[in-house]
Amino acid sequence: MAVKLEINGISFSYGSRRALRDAILTIDGSEVVSLVGPNGSGKTTLLKCINRILKPKGGVVIVAGKDVSRIGLKEIARSVGYVPQSAAHSFPVSVFDTVLLGRRPYVSWGISPQDKEVVAEAIALMGLEEFALRQFNELSGGERQRVLIARALAQQPQVLLLDEPTSNLDIKHQLEVLQIVRMVATEREIAVVMAIHDLNMASRFSDTIVCLRRGEIYDIGSPADVITEETIRTVYEVEVAINGNSGRPHIVPLAPVAVAVN
């Protein structure tokens, strides 16, 4: 499997507060990678450094063989799709128009029948045909999330970034969205990187877990390697019990660690 994304020594600071230090990561096509870690550990920062929504200070990001600091935003947008945490309020726009924005990196003015076909296909893949001409604002949280994923797929990306794709959804829709993500990763050989809070969902749907702590990568590996009682105690300062019946670790939170030393 070809390497789709290579992150080497990326750092980032918000003013004087360092949010990310020296992150190193390599991701293949069809691989689903979850970034986990407590609030402020640098998950979202790392995600946004990949497609230069944030400009990292030092380090290299290589997407499909190209250094993203050397190509324009438009060219990055042709290989990296981004799904934000949630869509902010906005003017009335149809679902089709929203997904059509995924073609922005390819069109200058007119949209070709082929652009429309790519959009229609993404809409069909996400099961959104019946909503295609409805207003985005009228949809439920799960439907909106699917629209935003469809938009990212319309970019025909090599790498798909998702920022907390399940945080506003009920359990059924969480499962649904993550199944979709898994499916597109496999079928289109896309490298998926998602920031996610729910460790059990991460464990269930990822090939690789990247655990971040205070802006540094604390551990990388398969869910079984990374999601352990010690790691979670150190990183989250929480005592957990781990069940591994289903082949993948499943945590049951017990209590916060009383006093955090260090």
Next chain:
Amino acid sequence: MIKQPVAICASSSSEAYSRFTARKILASLLILALLVVVALVATTIGGVDLGVGAVARSIVARIAPWSGLTVDPMADVIVGHLRLPRIVMGILAGGGLAIAGAAMQGALRNPLVCPFTIGVASGAALGASLAIIAGFGLIGMGRYVVMTNAFLFAMGTSLLILGVARLRGVTPESFLLVGIALMSFFGAATGLLQFVATEGELVAVVHWMFGSLTGSSWVNIATVAIVLLICIPIMIRYSWDLNAMACGGDEVSKSLGVNCGRVRTVSMLLASLIAASIITFTGLIAFVGLVAPHITRLLIGADHRFLLPASIAMGALLLVIADTIGRTIVSPVIIPVGIVISFVGAPFFFYLLMVRRREYWQ
């Protein structure tokens, strides 16, 4: 779930979308057709009853002098020098302020923005007041000082807003906060000038601030038309980027390859230039720049590819209707269009907002 009949459904939603956009184009053309009809009818309405035939002959003779039509000289003067300039200026002013408002609302993703809520108009008002009351002018002399002052202060204000916004980061919040601060400041300065003004000066300032199409000349019209011809195509070219920014915000727009800072800066600058060049000749015509884009959005949605051109027609339509009412309702007194537009536009807007129950802003 989700996967089976991809191929069939794919083309069907793409076809449905083509019909969806065709309807938008049709609706835009209908607004345009309505504008043409209203403008022509408006030329036949006025203090002197000329009749459709005389007006039509006069217009045709003006557009096509080689047609050899015989025109009644009085009709020609009334149509060519009084009514047509007024109506054509109304079309340009309404259309220009509307597209300026639409672009500003999209670029700042805020439904409350227009040239008046962002300080440009207050700048113009201060410039005009300085000329009328304090006799202070930057360029020119005589009655032109009011115009040049209004224009230069309006553009100065928008450059100031852009400058400060650049220091702070070119976010919508920067523009709004700086714009509102400047608006209050200029409002206070204008208020102070009015406080010390003589009665005669006060009347002149108040009249200027009402905004009126009286005194529109073909020279003024040509000036505004040139500005519009330069600015509007550039704005419309940014439609896709404005769509991304208005619908997704800056982070998402960047992820779609849009240079938000540049699009926002250029759109704001062009919108200010349009507004300033119109206000210079007409005085403050508020409301149309705020509401025409909203009415258009309610009718055809927020896709800027259609919204921007259709807003022009809608703004022009509203302003011509308002001005025609203003100059006929208590004729021979002409109520300034700046006043009438709010009387006409507000109830219409309110009606649309109530009737269209879709979730308009959320």
